[in-house]
Amino acid sequence: MPAKPREHAGSTFWLRRLGAELRKLREQSGMTADQAGAEMEWNRQKIWRIEKGTQEVLRTWDVQNMCKVYGAADSLTEALIGLCEKAKTGDWWQSFSEVIPRWFNVYLSLEEAATSIDWYTAELVPGLLQTDNYARVVFNTAGGAEDSNELTRRAKVRVQRQAALTRLAPDPPALHVVLNEAVIRRPVGGASVMAEQLRALLQFGALPNVTMRIFPFSAGQHGGMNGGEWVLLRFPQESSEPETVFHEALNGAAYLTKEQDVMQYKTVQDDLVKRSLDEETTKELIARAVKEFEET
Template identity: 40%
Template sequence: MPEIESTVPRRQLGRYLRELRLQSGMTIAESAELIERGSSTLQRLEKGTADRIRVLDVEALCRIYGSDETTSAALIGLAKQAKVKSWWHEFGDLIPENFDVYMGLEAAARKFTSYHVELVPGLLQTSNYTRALVQVGVPDESAADHERRVQMRVQRQVLITRRTRPAIVDVVLHESVLRRVIGNSRVMAVQLRHLADLSTKPNITIRILPFSAGVPSGKLTGQFIVLDFGSDSKTAEPRVVYAPSFIGDMYLEKENDVRRYDQAYDAIQQAALDAVSSRNLLRQVAREFEGER
C-alpha cells in the first residue's frame, strides 16, 4: 500500500466524516447522492483509503451534515493536510486550536504505551486534578466551560474502565509527576491513590521511573504515547506515536520512527520500578501529601 494512503490525517478525516453522517441519520448512499459522488467513493473517504481527496467534497459533506464552523474548518484542514505523506503537526491556520485532533485517534486505539515526565496522562486523571489544570490553563473561560472540559475528560476515560474490551494501558511515570503539586496536597493525595487503585486492574500497568534511574535511553525523549489500533480488522492501521509539545504536536507512523520510540520505551521500562514497587511508592507519596494537610 502506498504510504500516502495510510497517513494519520486521512484516517482522522474519515472517522470524523463518518461520525457526522451517523449523527445526521443519513446513509452513505444518501450522502453520496447529495454531493453527486458514488457511494464507493464516499465509503473509501470514510475508511481513510481514498486515492484522492477533494476539498470541495469535504466542504459539501460538512454542509449537508450541518457541521459547526469549527469542525468544518478542522475537517477541511485535514483534507488539505492529507495530501502530504508525513504529518508534522504545527497546524498554523489549517485547523482551529480548539479542535482536538488527537481525540479521534484515542477513541480508536486498543492499546496505549506511554511515558510521562510532567503530568498524569489524561486517561488516568481524577476530576479534581483535571479541574486544577483547566483552571490554570484557560483562566478566561467560565466555570461552566471548565466543568465541560472536566466532564469531557471523564467521558474519555470510559475507554479503559468499560467492562467489555477495555483498552490496554502500559505507562511509565517519571517520579517528578508524583512530586509535582497540581491543585493542592489533597488533590495530589487522591490522584496518587487513584493511580495505585487503577494499577490493580488487569488492563492497566503503571510503573514509576525514580530520580535515581537517570536517563535510561541516553537521550531525553520527552513525553510520548504509542497508539496501537489492534489487528482484528481487515484494514489494520499502523501504530502511531503521538508526541505533544508546547507549540505543536507530532504524529509519527513510519516504521523506523515507531521502532525508535519502542526502543526508548523498553529502556525506560527496564529502569523503572516493577508494578508492585511502583504501587507502593504511589501510596507512600500519597500519605506524605495527606500529612501536609
C-alpha cells in the same frame, strides 16, 4: 473488502477509515485528486478532506458516486456506504465541541479505537487518568479557559474518557503507563488534590488491563528526556490504522505514523519500562506518596 472496525469507534474514526479506503480506491484507479474532483464536480481540496477524514458532512450518495467513478465492486461499495452510515452516529465528545480543540478530535477517536496504549509522561499524570480536581488545576494553569463553566466541561471530558478502561464490550484497551517520579512528587494543586489523584492512580493500577511503572530519579538519564510526554497507540490487526505516536504541545499536536519515527519511540519506551520500578514497587511508592501528602 475493508476490514470491519470495532463497534465502539466514534464518527471521527469511521470518517478516517472511510477516507483511507476511498484514497486507496482512487489510487488504484489511477486518478489524481484533480481528476476525481472533476468527475464529482468538486475541487481537489474536498477530495483531500474526505480522504483525510476531515470532511464532516459526507452523504452516502456521494460515497456511492465516488465508488462508481473509481470502478469499485458492488460489495465494496456497500461496505463503504456502511462506514459512511456509521459516521453519522456521532462521537460522545461532540457535545463538548465548544471546549475541545479540533486537532484533539482525532486523538479522541484514536484513543477510543485503540487496543493498546503506551504512555510516558515526565511532569503530569496522563490526561486519561486525571481526577476532576487535578484536571481543573492543569487546565487553569495552562490557561485558555475563559470561565469556570469551560473549565468544568474540559475537566469532564478527561474524566469521561476513563469509561473506556472498564467497558465490558468490546475489550478495553491495554494501558501501559510509565511515570517519571516527578509526576508523583510535584504537588499539583496542593496536598489534598495530589493525595486524591494518587489514590486514583492506585485504583487504575489495580485494573487487569492497566500496568503502571515509575521511572525513579535514581535511574538517571534516559532517551526520552527531550520528549516530555507521548502516547503510542496500536489498533486491531484487521484495521488499516497505523501505529501512531501522539505528541501534544501547548497549542497543537503531532501525529507520527512513519515506521522509523514510531520505532524510535518504541525503543525508548521499551528502555524506560526495563529500567523502571516493577508494578508492585511502584504501587508501594505511590502509596507512600499518598501518605506523605495526607500528612502535609
